[in-house]
Amino acid sequence: MTRRGSIRLFVILSAVFVVLIFLNYLGRLDFAKNFVSRLFSDEFVVSNDIGTNLYRETGFLMDKKYFLEAYDKCVAKSQEVDSLKIKSDLLVEENEGLKKLIGFRARTKIQLIPAKIIGRNFDGMDKSVMIDQGSLVGVAVGQSVIVGDGILVGKISKTEDETAFVRLISDNQNKVAATILNKDRSLGVVEGGYGISVRMNFIPRNETIMIGELVITSGLEPNVPKGLAIGTVAAIENEAYQPFQQAVLTPSADLSKLSTIAVLVLN
Amino acid sequence: MKNFIKTAVYLLITAAIFIAHYSLLNIFFFTSAEYHLILSAIVLTTAFIRKDVLLWLIIPLAFFMETFSSAPFGFICLALLLSTATIHWLLNIIFTNRSIPIIALTTAAGICIYRICFDFLIFANWFLRDQSSVFSFGTAFFDMGMELLITVFFTVVFYVIISMITRILFPRKALIFEAQSNSYGQKKYF
Numbered sequence: 389m390t391r392r393g394s395i396r397l398f399v400i401l402s403a404v405f406v407v408l409i410f411l412n413y414l415g416r417l418d419f420a421k422n423f424v425s426r427l428f429s430d431e432f433v434v435s436n437d438i439g440t441n442l443y444r445e446t447g448f449l450m451d452k453k454y455f456l457e458a459y460d461k462c463v464a465k466s467q468e469v470d471s472l473k474i475k476s477d478l479l480v481e482e483n484e485g486l487k488k489l490i491g492f493r494a495r496t497k498i499q500l501i502p503a504k505i506i507g508r509n510f511d512g513m514d515k516s517v518m519i520d521q522g523s524l525v526g527v528a529v530g531q532s533v534i535v536g537d538g539i540l541v542g543k544i545s546k547t548e549d550e551t552a553f554v555r556l557i558s559d560n561q562n563k564v565a566a567t568i569l570n571k572d573r574s575l576g577v578v579e580g581g582y583g584i585s586v587r588m589n590f591i592p593r594n595e596t597i598m599i600g601e602l603v604i605t606s607g608l609e610p611n612v613p614k615g616l617a618i619g620t621v622a623a624i625e626n627e628a629y630q631p632f633q634q635a636v637l638t639p640s641a642d643l644s645k646l647s648t649i650a651v652l653v654l655n
Numbered sequence: 656m657k658n659f660i661k662t663a664v665y666l667l668i669t670a671a672i673f674i675a676h677y678s679l680l681n682i683f684f685f686t687s688a689e690y691h692l693i694l695s696a697i698v699l700t701t702a703f704i705r706k707d708v709l710l711w712l713i714i715p716l717a718f719f720m721e722t723f724s725s726a727p728f729g730f731i732c733l734a735l736l737l738s739t740a741t742i743h744w745l746l747n748i749i750f751t752n753r754s755i756p757i758i759a760l761t762t763a764a765g766i767c768i769y770r771i772c773f774d775f776l777i778f779a780n781w782f783l784r785d786q787s788s789v790f791s792f793g794t795a796f797f798d799m800g801m802e803l804l805i806t807v808f809f810t811v812v813f814y815v816i817i818s819m820i821t822r823i824l825f826p827r828k829a830l831i832f833e834a835q836s837n838s839y840g841q842k843k844y845f
Contacts, residue, residue, distance in 0.1 A: 391748060393707065394707055394743060394744075394747070394748075397707050397710060398710075398736070398740050398743075401710065401711070401713065401714065401736060402736060404714055405714070405717065405729070405732040405733070405736055408714075408717075408718065408728075408729075408732065409728060409729040409732065412721075412728040412729070413728070417728075420718070421721075421722045424718070424719060424722045425722055425723075427670075428670075428673075428674060428677070428719070428723070431674050431678065432674075432677060432678065432681055432723075434678075435677070435678035435679075435681035435682050436681045436684075438681070438682050439681045439682040439683065439684050442682060442683075443684070
């Protein structure tokens with residue numbers, strides 16, 4: 389088409405648009421506009437849904453400030469979730485420990501003072517923990533401290549009004565009269581000071597000990613009732629020149645992971 | 656009958672272009688990068704099909720756009736008419752050959768004319784009606800720049816693709832087209 393033809397066409401198009409605008413202001417195009425709206429609205433609803441979903445998924449990438457805020461919120465939420473999980477795990481652990489202690493209490497009728505570990509001291513040879521109950525509630529030096537369903541972990545070594553120190557069985561100053569659950573019911577003394585393991589000394593040489601046998605308290609000393617689990621025999625040392633044999637024990641409780649314990653109060 | 660079918664087909668294509676344009680706007684509503692598919696289609700149509708009769712299709716296109724626009728009726732019509740006239744004038748009278756720079760330049764000019772005209776009308780409408788507005792020239796220019804870049808890029812991409820397809824599927828037509836395009840002996844790219 390020539391240049392003149394093109395100009396003529398655009399003049400006609402302009403005239404058509406003017407007519408359209410005029411008709412619109414008279415309201416004569418409402419029917420056509422409604423028809424077009426109805427015709428396309430379904431497609432646009434679909435595309436709008438797609439856009440909305442896309443924005444939900446990726447919209448934060450378009451706005452740096454929003455992205456950083458969202459990131460900070462995510463980090464804060466993640467930390468909060470972690471914190472709650474830790475609290476939840478601790479409560480579950482504490483709950484299980486308390487349930488076992490209640491079971492022990494029901495079985496033995498021994499009075500218990502539940503306590504929580506509030507401090508640890510594993511430096512050097514001194515292996516003790518601080519608990520949140522003291523002499524005001526009846527905690528006294530020499531009392532047995534158990535965990536779970538009657539597992540001996542140590543004895544009270546020092547008390548304050550509201551706190552006390554528990555000397556663990558792995559401490560080198562701790563000595564507990566014990567019995568091996570073998571056919572001879574061998575007696576001996578469990579001593580600490582050998583790292584994470586403990587030893588049972590003064591076992592008569594003529595008595596037979598098997599690896600894996602359970603060692604419990606013998607009840608031959610005050611404040612320590614009979615039948616508290618101490619550990620299992622992991623190794624036996626029976627030298628010909630020694631008057632007694634020794635047994636290396638693996639403690640029944642993990643002494644480094646204590647949280648809820650109970651002090652036994654014997655009448 | 657033949658003309659009726661042809662018109663129906665053209666109208667369907669127009670509706671499809673409009674649906675695609677509006678759907679793209681709907682899907683990527685949260686980005687400032689806006690691809691003006693309608694102006695891109697007008698540029699490509701004018702570049703490949705040298706028939707002025709196709710310009711009639713801007714009437715239904717403008718009507719569809721006006722129907723789904725919150726701007727007063729007529730603003731899009733005027734902006735689209737002016738930008739189409741510019742595109743037509745540039746491609747058929749000024750730059751008679753077809754190449755990537757020419758297509759890019761024409762698309763850019765079309766977008767600029769459309770956006771300036773439309774934004775000016777909107778601004779004038781607010782000003783004359785003494786309405787409070789949040790119109791920001793900075794934002795308007797940024798949006799226009801993004802729209803220009805995106806539209807130019809995709810128009811050029813589509814131009815290259817259509818050129819290649821035409822050359823493979825219709826080699827005779829492509830030869831005639833190239834001969835027409837380079838009738839002034841200018842450098843050709845595709």
